[in-house]
Amino acid sequence: MESHAKRIEGRHAELIAAEDVLLFVHAAITSTGQREFRSGEAEQRMSLDFLHEYVRVNYRPLYAASLALDINDHNAALIVRRLLETAGEVTAEERRTEGRLIAARLARLPAPRVYRLFRALRTAKVNNRRTRAIMRDWLAARPDPALDAVKYRSGLKCAARHAHLPLGHRGEADGDVGGELATELGDFLFAPRRRKRFATPLLDAWRRAHYEQGAVYELPFTVAEGFAAAHGIGRRAFLENIAPRMTRLERLRAQESARTLGADTAAADLTRMPLTRLASYVLGLSLDDRAARRAELTAALRAAARRAAGAQAGTWGRVAAVLDDSFSTTGSRQKRRRPLAVALACHFLLEALAGAYVPLWTSGRQDALLAHPYGPTPLGMRLLDALECAPERLVIVSDGWDNAPPGMAGEVLRAWRTRIDREGRTSVVHLNPVYDAEDFAVRRLSASVPTAGVRMAEDLPALAQLARFAEGRTGLAELRAHLDDRVRRFLEDVPDGAGGAA
Incomplete structure (x- = not known):
């Protein structure tokens, strides 16, 4: 009779644990900490922060595993930050698993979101070896460092300082950005007036755009907008000339404005847009x-x-x-x-x-x-x-x-x-x-x-x-099996040493 009661009690505890984790997952899918129709921003953030802390403390492996689910970017960044802030709470093996999950999720997040996360980590003084390794790995995997330097200049500058990137030094840079490009990026970020010109075309276009209108149209759309305003370029002329530099989503956002102004720009291909x-x-x-x-x-x-x-x-x-x-x-x-x-x-x-x-x-x-x-x-x-x-x-x-x-x-x-x-x-x-x-x-x-x-x-x-x-x-056993399967598929292309897991 006693063993039967213990089994019932254990089953009840498992159901409660599964319910707690699901509660968090559904919150992490829907809430972005912003105002909703029936609740304000402060209420949303307070409620969401409580859930993050509760699940991290009580179900940390499942908390980390939720990075492999379809949670939104806001909560993914919060999970990564809280895992890195509390890295001392787990074993070396758990840190390796968390590191791979973090690396895989960061690779899927939009760059502005990741740079905001890095800035938050620096503000919170989270600067352990694993955090620096994760930041260096992510930055090293960026396809176009010069584009990041121009488009996300303050974010890259903050990350470079926090991760101790060897920018601005001659020679190869320990597997990050190496050679002359590293030196140019260092000068661009920390001493832009040091050079009269840059060998990297995009960096030099940014330099010339301060005094040359034609260089504005060699820059990414979001950067070019600020220069266009400084030069007093009309919105219609700007949209027509910058159109070839616009991404698909930028073209969509500017489409109605261009239509209203009568600007001659190619319409966004709506058939290729994500559904939502x-x-x-x-x-x-x-x-x-x-x-x-x-x-x-x-x-x-x-x-x-x-x-x-x-x-x-x-x-x-x-x-x-x-x-x-x-x-x-x-x-x-x-x-x-x-x-x-x-x-x-x-x-x-x-x-x-x-x-x-x-x-x-x-x-x-x-x-x-x-x-x-x-x-x-x-x-x-x-x-x-x-x-x-x-x-x-x-x-x-x-x-x-x-x-x-x-x-x-x-x-x-x-x-x-x-x-x-x-x-x-x-x-x-x-x-x-x-x-x-x-x-x-x-x-x-x-x-x-x-x-x-x-x-x-x-x-x-x-x-x-x-x-x-x-x-x-x-x-909890069934839920854990489901999460393990999602994690396995999520990490298929992530090497074992990723995420500062050493």
Whole structure:
């Protein structure tokens, strides 16, 4: 009897641990510490900081392993920083594993985010040998050091000082940036007036752009903007001349401005844009513009959805989706229409994944392209409509604030699971794009339906798999096995010595 009680107690502890880790993972997917529709920035940051500290202290191996999941860049950088700040808490073997995970994640983060992380580490005086090795490895792997020096000058300067990079010295530089380029980078960062010219074209273009307008157009777009303003170059002329230097995303961001000014620039190729980012762009257009460009925008969204679906396209059978376009999907000033963008992107992705697809928006509208935040959130009513279709899969994309009438969605799902579909013929998952700071979680609709946080619609298939752990039927062992598999695949191309693991 005593051993049986201990087994039950152990199983209960495992379920609690699994729930704690999942709570953190879903928060790390959705929250960026910014204001949401129903909570301010301070609440979001305080809630998120508590979760990071709690999971790091109690489940550190799983905390580090979450770097291999689809968490957002903000939380990935926070995890890396906290692991490096507390490196003395773990064994040498654990440090090796963490180092490889950190190196793999940094390689996937945008450069501005990594440079901000390095600056934060310097401010916090985290300067152990492993931290310096991680910084040196990342900087050495950068494809174009001169571009980084021009585009992220202050960030590279800070990182070079903190990691003790031997810039500005003649000769090879210990596997980092070597030779003449190292010397030029050192002069460029720390003594730019020392040279009358640079042998590296991009560095010299930056020097000449201070007094020569033509050199402005040899620089990256974001750097050239500042010089153009200093030279008094008109926005239309600037956009026309800098167009060949713009990246795909820069071209997209400047496209509407160029259109308004009548600038002759090549339009961004929308068919190659990532799905969720494209959905945000579409929602930023006026309803009249969307209607006028219907064929172009719809074709681009469907092309992006097909890419995201990949080999799973058309394999999900009969799918019904309840998609939230209520007023709360307005988001906040920092995350404008973000919940609605995720819902719109999920709509097109589910259309690509399904064999047969029925979308149901909470507003009752039929035209997804003209979606805009409006009205209450009658999730319960839409769920009844969706279940009448007898789908094989039901996907709900909503912040979980069911208010027309309140609580109806939870009752519909409970009754469906306990009385009508006890065998689980219909797979139901709730994807929530908003972190609820007060509850330290993404808001759930029902205990009988798994909920997962979502930030990018492209992650939907993986999140649907992760959500099954949120049903409370699997313990820490199953979750750990899932994370171990994700970590193994995440680190396939990372050498054992990466991340300062020595």
